[in-house]
Amino acid sequence: MKYWRTPYDLDKIEVPKGKVHIIKDRCKGCGFCVEFCPRDVLEMSEEFNSKGYHPPRVKNPENCVNCGLCEMICPEFAIWSTAKGEKEGKGGQQVPRGNKG
Amino acid sequence: MTVLKAVKSRVKHPMDNLLRMDRIPHIWCPGCGIGIAVSAFAAALDKAKIDLDKVAIVSGIGCTGRVAGYVKIDSFHTTHGRAIAFATGIKLGNPEIKVVVFSGDGDLISIGGNHFIHAARRNMDMLVICVNNFIYAMTGGQVAPTTPLKAYATTSPFGCVEPPFNIPYIADSSGAVYVARWTALHVRRLTNSLVEALNKRGFSVVEVISPCAMYYSRINRLGDGLDMMKFYHDNAEIKHGEDTKNLDIGFQTKIIVGKFVDRERPSYLESYNRWLSEMKDGTP
Numbered sequence: 001m002k003y004w005r006t007p008y009d010l011d012k013i014e015v016p017k018g019k020v021h022i023i024k025d026r027c028k029g030c031g032f033c034v035e036f037c038p039r040d041v042l043e044m045s046e047e048f049n050s051k052g053y054h055p056p057r058v059k060n061p062e063n064c065v066n067c068g069l070c071e072m073i074c075p076e077f078a079i080w081s082t083a084k085g086e087k088e089g090k091g092g093q094q095v096p097r098g099n100k101g
Numbered sequence: 102m103t104v105l106k107a108v109k110s111r112v113k114h115p116m117d118n119l120l121r122m123d124r125i126p127h128i129w130c131p132g133c134g135i136g137i138a139v140s141a142f143a144a145a146l147d148k149a150k151i152d153l154d155k156v157a158i159v160s161g162i163g164c165t166g167r168v169a170g171y172v173k174i175d176s177f178h179t180t181h182g183r184a185i186a187f188a189t190g191i192k193l194g195n196p197e198i199k200v201v202v203f204s205g206d207g208d209l210i211s212i213g214g215n216h217f218i219h220a221a222r223r224n225m226d227m228l229v230i231c232v233n234n235f236i237y238a239m240t241g242g243q244v245a246p247t248t249p250l251k252a253y254a255t256t257s258p259f260g261c262v263e264p265p266f267n268i269p270y271i272a273d274s275s276g277a278v279y280v281a282r283w284t285a286l287h288v289r290r291l292t293n294s295l296v297e298a299l300n301k302r303g304f305s306v307v308e309v310i311s312p313c314a315m316y317y318s319r320i321n322r323l324g325d326g327l328d329m330m331k332f333y334h335d336n337a338e339i340k341h342g343e344d345t346k347n348l349d350i351g352f353q354t355k356i357i358v359g360k361f362v363d364r365e366r367p368s369y370l371e372s373y374n375r376w377l378s379e380m381k382d383g384t385p
Contacts, residue, residue, distance in 0.1 A: 023112055028131035030314075031327045036286070036334075053131065072144065072288040075129065075136025077114045 017084040018066025020058050026078035029053030033070040033079055039063040042070070119143040119153075121173045128167060132326020134285030134311030135165055138232050139172065141288050141309075142203065145295035146174075151199060158201045159188040161208035164239045165232040168203045182212030185220045188227050196370055199228070199299065206233040210266055211246040221275035221304045223369040228298050228305045231268060234313035235350075242316035249352040253320045265350065272306040273345040273362050279305035280345065280362035284333040285312060287358060294360060303368045310356060323353070 007013070020041060027049055034042045034056050041064045045057035056079065058064075064081060071080040120143070129135050146156065158176045160169040161184035169176035179187045188200045202209070209217050209231050220227070235252065237243040242255040247268065251260040269280045279301045283291040291309060298305035312318060312329030323329060333356065341359040348357050367375070 021112065023114065026126055028126075030132045030325075032137075032330060035327055035330070051126075069288070071115065072140055072292070073137055073286075074140065075133060076127075077116050077120065077125065077136070077140065080115055 016066045017062075018064040018081040019084050020061070020064055020070065020079065020081050022055060022058075023078045024049045024055040025051070026076045027051075027053055027055035028076055029055065030075065031056075032073045032075070036073055037070060038067060039065060116140065116143050119146065119173055121171055124171055127171055129164060130315045130326075132312060132314030132329075133164070134234070134309070134326070134330075135168070135232055137285045137288060138165075138203075138230065138291070138309045138311065139168055141291045142201075142230065142295055143172070144292045145299060148292065149296045149299045151299060155197060156199050156201065157188075157191050158203055159184045159191065160202065161204040161213060162239075163205040163208045163237070164234070165203065165205035166208060166239075172203075182208055182214075183216065184208060185213055185216040185225075185227075185229065189216075189220060189225050192226055193370070196226075200226075201299075202227060202229045204229075204231065205238075206231060206235070206247040206268070207237045207245045210268060210271070214246070218271065218275040221272055221277045221306075224276055224278065224303045224366050224372075226302055226304070226368040226370060228295075228301075228307070230295070230307050230309060232309045232311050233268060234311045234317055235265075236313055236317040238313050238316045242320055247350075249350055249354075252317070252352045254316075255320065267345070267349050268306070268308045269348050269361050270345040272304075276304070276366065277306050277362065278303035278364050278366050279307075279360075281306075281360040282308040282310065282348065282358050284310040284337050284356060284358060286330050286333040286337065290339075290358075297360075297363075301363075302371075303366055310350075310358075321352075 034044055041060050042056040043059040044054050049055050066081045066083045153174050156174050158169055160166045161179055162181040169178045184202045184204045188202045192200045233247055235248050237245050244254045244257045244261055246266045248261045249265055269282055272280045279298050281294045298307055312326040314326035318329050337356045337358050339359045340357050345361050
């Protein structure tokens with residue numbers, strides 16, 4: 001990461017790392033996640049999904065900081081991110097939202 | 102098939118528990134902002150820590166009217182424009198339930214306009230989420246009461262001549278206690294606003310400006326949903342506490358967003374119960 005000035009607590013604060021998950025077949029190719037990702041992690045892929053749209057693809061996986069904007073801005077519930085340090089025993093899932101099963 | 106594959110690979114989106122997965126993928130077009138409003142609402146329900154058995158969601162007819170079918174909480178899809186009337190019934194029948202009306206501008210402001218102003222006047226305890234896409238999208242792009250002046254629609258081939266409604270101004274002047282407006286791009290602020298509105302007692306209105314990629318922007322040659330989102334990015338201005346008179350939206354002009362009204366007024370049930378107890382005390 002590039003800083004315009006070195007923060008005093010740079011050695012104390014750990015920049016979170018995230019992993020992006022994409023359900024390709026839900027995507028309708030609107031491109032919101034690719035355009036508005038603040039860390040430029042995603043790009044549109046050339047491949048087609050089962051509906052005939054181009055889903056996004058992870059371009060720079062090391063840039064993801066698990067901000068979760070892609071999850072919020074996706075109208076199709078097709079993309080989300082998880083923290084990389086989390087245990088991946090449950091398939092890398094986040095704690096599901098909602099208290100009803 | 103999509104759902105089957107997702108189930109097979111056991112990949113689950115964090116919001117899948119709040120959605121009726123047998124109905125996903127939804128019918129909304131690529132580039133539509135209603136899905137974003139639903140995400141924000143689901144995130145807000147989670148953040149506000151509300152018991153999902155105590156929430157009911159009511160929607161009317163139209164693109165946004167489909168929301169009730171996709172959210173996995175008690176929901177009802179009412180007739181055109183009557184979402185607020187139905188929600189009033191739920192609230193009076195069981196005051197413990199937090200009622201949310203999720204509908205579009207054509208449903209809430211034109212056909213249900215009268216219900217909207219009277220529910221605001223009575224200060225019925227409910228949250229109204231109005232997704233405004235400036236047009237009747239599901240029926241083929243007719244002029245809505247929110248279509249900006251000079252904008253084209255299928256029923257205004259020479260441009261709209263009727264001045265549009267300013268939704269925060271109607272809500273404010275009719276007596277709503279919480280009024281905010283955000284675009285589909287401001288997801289975080291929209292979520293926080295919805296959390297605040299869910300915890301508010303009284304008639305709260307949150308307007309969500311959403312791109313309509315297939316009708317509004319196609320007829321007006323504004324590009325697709327992504328271009329509309331870029332337009333919001335460049336032209337939305339956050340002004341909290343702005344006088345609601347100044348919130349008119351013109352054709353491709355600046356959009357003022359923010360939280361405009363946050364005040365306290367006794368809700369309908371509170372004033373009704375106080376009136377009842379005064380009557381019982383024998384002071385006519």
